[in-house]
Amino acid sequence: MYQQHQFSCPIISGWGSISVLGDKIRELSCSRPLVVTDRGVKDAGVIDKVGGILREAGLEFTVYDGVRPDPSAEIVDEAVEAGLAFGCDIVIGVGGGSSMDTAKAATVRLSGYEGLTKDYVLAVPLKLETKVPVILVPTTTGTGSEVTRVAVISRPEFNVKWSVHLKNTTLAIVDPQFTVTLPRQETANTGLDALAHATEALTSKGADMYSDLFAVAAIRKIAEYLYRSWSEPENTDARTNMAVAANWAGLAFDCPMCHLPHAIGDAFGCHFHTEHGHSCSLGLAEGMRLVAPVVPEKMAIIAEAMGISLTGTETGEQLGDLVADWIYALMRKMEFVSLHSMGISREDVVACAKDVSVNHLASYCPVPITEETAAEVLGRLYDNYQ
Ligand SMILES: [Fe+2]
Numbered sequence: 001m002y003q004q005h006q007f008s009c010p011i012i013s014g015w016g017s018i019s020v021l022g023d024k025i026r027e028l029s030c031s032r033p034l035v036v037t038d039r040g041v042k043d044a045g046v047i048d049k050v051g052g053i054l055r056e057a058g059l060e061f062t063v064y065d066g067v068r069p070d071p072s073a074e075i076v077d078e079a080v081e082a083g084l085a086f087g088c089d090i091v092i093g094v095g096g097g098s099s100m101d102t103a104k105a106a107t108v109r110l111s112g113y114e115g116l117t118k119d120y121v122l123a124v125p126l127k128l129e130t131k132v133p134v135i136l137v138p139t140t141t142g143t144g145s146e147v148t149r150v151a152v153i154s155r156p157e158f159n160v161k162w163s164v165h166l167k168n169t170t171l172a173i174v175d176p177q178f179t180v181t182l183p184r185q186e187t188a189n190t191g192l193d194a195l196a197h198a199t200e201a202l203t204s205k206g207a208d209m210y211s212d213l214f215a216v217a218a219i220r221k222i223a224e225y226l227y228r229s230w231s232e233p234e235n236t237d238a239r240t241n242m243a244v245a246a247n248w249a250g251l252a253f254d255c256p257m258c259h260l261p262h263a264i265g266d267a268f269g270c271h272f273h274t275e276h277g278h279s280c281s282l283g284l285a286e287g288m289r290l291v292a293p294v295v296p297e298k299m300a301i302i303a304e305a306m307g308i309s310l311t312g313t314e315t316g317e318q319l320g321d322l323v324a325d326w327i328y329a330l331m332r333k334m335e336f337v338s339l340h341s342m343g344i345s346r347e348d349v350v351a352c353a354k355d356v357s358v359n360h361l362a363s364y365c366p367v368p369i370t371e372e373t374a375a376e377v378l379g380r381l382y383d384n385y386q
Contacts (some may be wrong), residue, residue, distance in 0.1 A: 003208040003209065003210075005208050005209075005210035005211065005255055006255065007147070007251065007254070008147050008148060008149050008169050008251075008254055009147060009168075009169045009170055009171055009172055010171050010172070011146075011147060011171075011172045011173075011174060011247065012024075012171065012172070012173050012174070013172075013173075013174035013175070013243070013244065013247065014174075014175070014176075015175065015176055015177055015236070015240060016175065016177060017173055017174065017175045018049065018050065018053060018137065018173055018175040018177070018178075019053060020173065021050065021053050021054065021057075021092070021135065021137075021173060022053050022054060022056060022057025022058075022059060023057065024135060024171055024173075025054075025057065025059060025090055025092075025135070026057065026059075028090060028133050028170065030089045030090035030133060031059060031060070031089065032059070032060060032061065032062075032086060032087055032088045032089050032090070033054060033059060033061040033062075033088060033089075033090050033091070033092050034061070034062055034063075034064060034079070034082060034083035034086060034088035034090070034091050034092070034106070034110075035047065035050060035051070035054075035061055035062070035063045035064070035092045035094060036064050036067060036079050036091060036092065036093045036094070036095075036099055036102050036103040036106060037063065037064070037065050037067060037093075037094045037095045037099045038065060038066075038067040038068065038095050038096075038098065038099050039065050039066075040095075041065075041094060041095040041096075041099065041139055042063070042065045044139075044181055046094060046095075046139055046178055047063060047065070047094065050092070050094055050137070051063070061092075062082060062083075062085075062086040062088065064078065064079040064082040064083070066078055066079070067079070067095065067098050067099045067102045068098065069098050069273075069275050069276070070098065070152075070154045070161060070269055070270075070273075070275075070276070071098050071101060071102045071105075071153060071154065072153065072154040072155070072156050073105075073116065073117040073118035073121050073153055073154070073155060074117075074118075075102060076102050076105040076106050076109075076117040076153060077109070077116055077117050079091075079102055079103070079106040080106050080109045080110055080117065083106060083110050084110070088110065088132075089132065090132065090133045090134070090135065091103045091104075091106055091107055091110065091132060091133070091134045091135075092134075092135045092136075092137065093134060093135070093136045093137065093145075093146075094137045094139065095137075095138075095139050095140075096138070096139060096140040096142070096143055096145075096186075096190065097140075097142070097143030097145040097152070097276055098276075100136045100137075100138065100143065100145040100146055100151075101145055101151040101152050101153065102151070102153075103134055103136065104134055104136070104145070104151040104164070104166055104169060105117060105120075105121070105151040105153050105164050107130040107131075107132045107133075107134050107166065108120050108128055108130060108164060108166075110130075110132040111128075111129075111130040111131040111132045112131070113128065117153070117164075118155060120164050121153045121155060121162045121163065121164055122162055123160070123162050123360065124360060125150065125162070125163040125164060125165040125360075126164065126165060127165045127166075127167055128164060128165065128166055128167065129167050129168065130166050130167070130168060133170040133171075134166075134169055134170050135170055135171045135172075135173060136169065136171070136172050136173070137172075137173045137174075137175065137178070138172075138174060138178075138179075138243070138246070138247075139178040139179060139182070140179060140182055140186060140190040140246075140277075141176075141179050141182065141187070141190055141191055141194065141229070141239070141242040141243050141245070141246040142189070142190025142191055142192075142193035142194045142246050142277050143190065143193065143194075143246065143250070143276070143277075144194065144197055144246055144247060144249050144250015144251070144253065144254075145250065146169075146172035146173075146174065146247065146250065147169075147172050147247060147250040147251050147254060148250050148253070148254040149165055149166045149167065149168075149169060149254060150163045150164070150165050150166075150254075151163060151164045151165075151166065152266075152276075154270075159270045159271075160266075160270060160355075161266045161269060161270060172247070174243055174244070174247050175243075176236070176239045176240040176242075176243035176244075179229075179239050179242070179243055180233065180234055180236065180239050181233075182233070184230055184233065184334075184335075185335075185337070186277070187226075187229055187230045187233065187242075187334075188226075188230055188331075188334035188335070188336050189275060189276075189277030189278045189281060189336075190246070190277040191222060191226040191229065191230070191242060191246070191277075192226075192277060192280075192281035192284065192327075192330075192331065192334075192336070193276060193277035193280050193281060194218065194222055194226075194242075194245055194246040194249040194250075195218075195219065195222045195226070195249070195281075195284065195327070196258065196261050196262065196265075196280045196281055196284045197215075197218070197246075197249035197250060197252060197253040197258060198214075198215040198216075198218040198219045198222065198245075198248070198249040198252050198253070199215070199219065199284065199288060199302055199323075200253060200257075200258040200259050200260075200261055200262060200287070200364075201214075201215045201249070201252035201253035201256050201257075201258065202215040202216065202219075202252070202298050202301065202302060203259070203288070203291050203295050203298050203299070203302075203366060204253070204256035204257055204258065204259050204364045204365075204366070205256075205259075205363075205364050205365070205366055206255060206256030206257055206364055207256045207298075208255065208256065210255070211251075211252045211253070211254075211255055211256045212252075212301075214248045214249070214251045214252040215248075215249065215252035215253075216301060216305050217245075217248050218245045218246075218248040218249040218252055219302060219305035219306060220305045221241050221242070221244065221245035221248070222242070222245045222249070223305065223306045223307050224241070224307075225237075225238045225241040225242050225245065226242060226245075226330070226334075227330065227333060227334065229241075229242045230334045256364065257361060257364045258280075258361055258364070259287070259291075259361055259362065259364040259365035259366075260283065260287040260290065260291070260356070260361070260362060260365045260367075260369060260374075260377065261280050261281075261282075261283040261284045261287040262280050262361050263356045263357075263359035263361040263362040263365075263369070263374075264279070264280070264282065264283030264287070264352070264356050264374075264377070264378065264381075265279035265280030265281075265282070265283060266279070266355070266356075266359055266361070267352040267355040267356050267359065268282060268283075268339075268349075268352065270355070271348070271351075271352055271355075272339070272342070272344055272348075274342075278336075278337065281331070281336065282338075282339060282381055282385070283377065283378075283381050284327055285323075285324035285325075285327040285328050285331075285381070285384070285385070286324065286377045286380045286381040286384065287365075287377065288302070288320055288323045288324055288327065289320040289321065289323070289324040289380075290320070290365075290367055290373075290377055291320070291365065291366050291367050292316045292317060292319050292320025292321075292323065293315075293316035293317050293320065294316070294366050294367055295316070295366050296314075296315070296316030296319055299316060299319035299320055299323060300314070300319055302323055303319055303322050303323050303326075306323065306326050308322050308323070308326055310322075324384075328384065328385055331385065336385075338385050338386050339381075339382055339385075340382065340385075340386040341386070346379065346382045346383070349378050349379070349381075349382045350375050350378045350379050350382070352374075352378060353371045353372075353374040353375035353378055354371050354374075356369065356374040356377075356378070357369050357370055357371045357373070357374045362374075
């Protein structure tokens with residue numbers, strides 16, 4: 001059988017790579033950028049730096065800094081209105097997944113699609129051709145959103161997160177200097193999100209040889225550098241390697257898609273308002289344990305990339321246990337916050353089972369996700385990490 005793999009966009013990476021931003025905007029024949037970000041990123045001084053580069057290039061710009069976690073279609077519309085009022089011809093998303101997803105989704109209406117953003121954020125993502133270019137600059141080491149074509153947007157009126165799928169993003173600039181000030185908890189949450197992207201991509205029903213390549217490389221780097229970047233926040237080598245790892249994990253899951261842990265993450269985000277990286281990481285260990293018996297070769301690859309020594313005689317179940325234990329150990333080392341410690345009850349967690357089973361991401365899981373299966377996994381993840 002043939003496989004087709006499509007990478008989303010060019011990538012410029014390396015310490016200080018943000019300096020090319022002005023030139024790249026000019027190369028695209030654009031001159032009026034809309035910068036989309038959140039207040040935290042702005043307060044950290046990142047937008048001052050980006051703005052300085054735009055000014056140096058002689059570019060007038062406007063900033064929309066109202067992005068919030070799990071951005072809603074209304075937030076995207078606010079960004080669109082800011083862009084329309086300014087007459088922008090390019091969007092620059094600077095921040096974590098929420099800012100980059102808002103920037104991507106804003107290009108839909110800015111490209112002339114009529115109506116409101118909610119008309120394009122649906123349970124089964126539409127694949128849209130957009131004309132307005134978007135440059136994405138991550139400031140966390142997890143989301144990979146800079147190289148994925150999907151923008152995850154909330155529809156609060158239905159208490160769900162759905163997506164828009166863009167056929168075209170334009171450029172990713174991965175500059176690790178912005179990640180050095182990332183607080184410890186966010187370092188853990190976003191780094192584990194990247195680990196989830198890589199391990200879910202590798203075990204997804206849609207995995208191919210190209211996604212496998214990036215997934216394995218990302219897991220190796222995360223195993224080596226995530227804890228180091230958590231324990232030594234100013235270790236530029238660890239931060240640089242995690243920035244690359246998160247980017248590779250994004251490349252890994254863009255085609256095959258994530259599966260059960262991200263379906264669980266979406267449900268937790270909607271019900272408990274936990275942030276994306278936190279939500280998705282909570283289900284990662286049990287997601288791997290569940291699928292290990294049906295993808296034992298893949299689980300052995302994951303275990304080896306994590307640095308777990310194997311005899312080669314392990315069963316799928318044993319491999320799943322080894323990988324799950326490794327993930328929980330890393331979570332404990334980084335003081336990852338449990339649902340139990342947040343005062344969330346086991347019953348409320350298990351009650352997310354229906355939402356998990358109907359999430360479109362669950363269909364990429366190599367094990368069929370019924371409501372009963374989802375309920376079992378949710379109960380286990382609550383009991384095994386407290
Ligand atoms: Fe994620």
